Amino acid sequence: MHRGVSSRPAARSGAGRRRGAAAGRAAACGLLAALAAGASCTAFEPDPLTPAGTSVGNPNDGWLVDGVAVPDRAAGLRSYRGRDHRHGSRRSVEIVTETAAWLAERYEGAVLHVGDLSAAAGGKIPGHSSHRAGRDVDLLFFTRRADGSAATSARFHKFGADGLAVGVTPPVRLDLERNWALVEHLLEQYPQDVQWIFVSRGVKTALVSWALAVGAAPATVERALSVLHQPADSLPHDDHYHVRFYCAADDLSWGCADRPPIWPWVRRTFDRVGHAATDDAALRELALGEL
Numbered sequence: 001m002h003r004g005v006s007s008r009p010a011a012r013s014g015a016g017r018r019r020g021a022a023a024g025r026a027a028a029c030g031l032l033a034a035l036a037a038g039a040s041c042t043a044f045e046p047d048p049l050t051p052a053g054t055s056v057g058n059p060n061d062g063w064l065v066d067g068v069a070v071p072d073r074a075a076g077l078r079s080y081r082g083r084d085h086r087h088g089s090r091r092s093v094e095i096v097t098e099t100a101a102w103l104a105e106r107y108e109g110a111v112l113h114v115g116d117l118s119a120a121a122g123g124k125i126p127g128h129s130s131h132r133a134g135r136d137v138d139l140l141f142f143t144r145r146a147d148g149s150a151a152t153s154a155r156f157h158k159f160g161a162d163g164l165a166v167g168v169t170p171p172v173r174l175d176l177e178r179n180w181a182l183v184e185h186l187l188e189q190y191p192q193d194v195q196w197i198f199v200s201r202g203v204k205t206a207l208v209s210w211a212l213a214v215g216a217a218p219a220t221v222e223r224a225l226s227v228l229h230q231p232a233d234s235l236p237h238d239d240h241y242h243v244r245f246y247c248a249a250d251d252l253s254w255g256c257a258d259r260p261p262i263w264p265w266v267r268r269t270f271d272r273v274g275h276a277a278t279d280d281a282a283l284r285e286l287a288l289g290e291l
């Protein structure tokens, strides 16, 4: 991968919009400060050279610079939220759209329903304490109806460890094959990017049981045991996935910040840079890209 230096010239393209967004934030900040005299106010002013689609800070108090919008519809993908909160970092949106297309290619008619990401400029959005830096995305589970047909509408059903939707008649169940395929794809194709897939303990149990039953790779199951997680400080996530991505390598130098844990299989950019700096050929490639 040759990321970082070569992407910086693209930064200028969104600078005008960005100045406008920053001014809007500064104005709102000033109003809040006036209403609450004495309150501190720290409007975010991105470096004007920051490339569009860069995640800055961490998911709970960060920002997004000219977020990339997930489309209404794409191959294997439907967005079920309005457009205001559908912006992510370049890398997050790339992973979500590729994963949806991959699933649709593998499973005819598969549709990944995509919910909230972040506002175009990041920051607090209603209903979420995170989702501020373009690295969080809500996805609905793949489900099946009683007759075995795939459910195609975007519905928030709560599921237990038995894979059945709670209190729904006629019954709806998790499509464990497709749900595991989603998790497996994320963990095998994007192991450097996926930090968490928040789901309830019940759904995690159902997914891991399925993975073991179909002979999934032990290394992938081991990653899943870490990454699939019921958060302690929010809803149990028994009706949707919340996927959190690490900072992309490019974004680290612009102030993107990860919170722990960094899983043992994840290599950070500074590891690669530290290694490359001892080798002139690798340093040249890092600085100039592939010539």
Ligand SMILES: [Zn+2]
Residues within 6 Å of the ligand: 128, 131, 136, 137, 138, 241, 242, 243
């Ligand atoms: Zn979420």
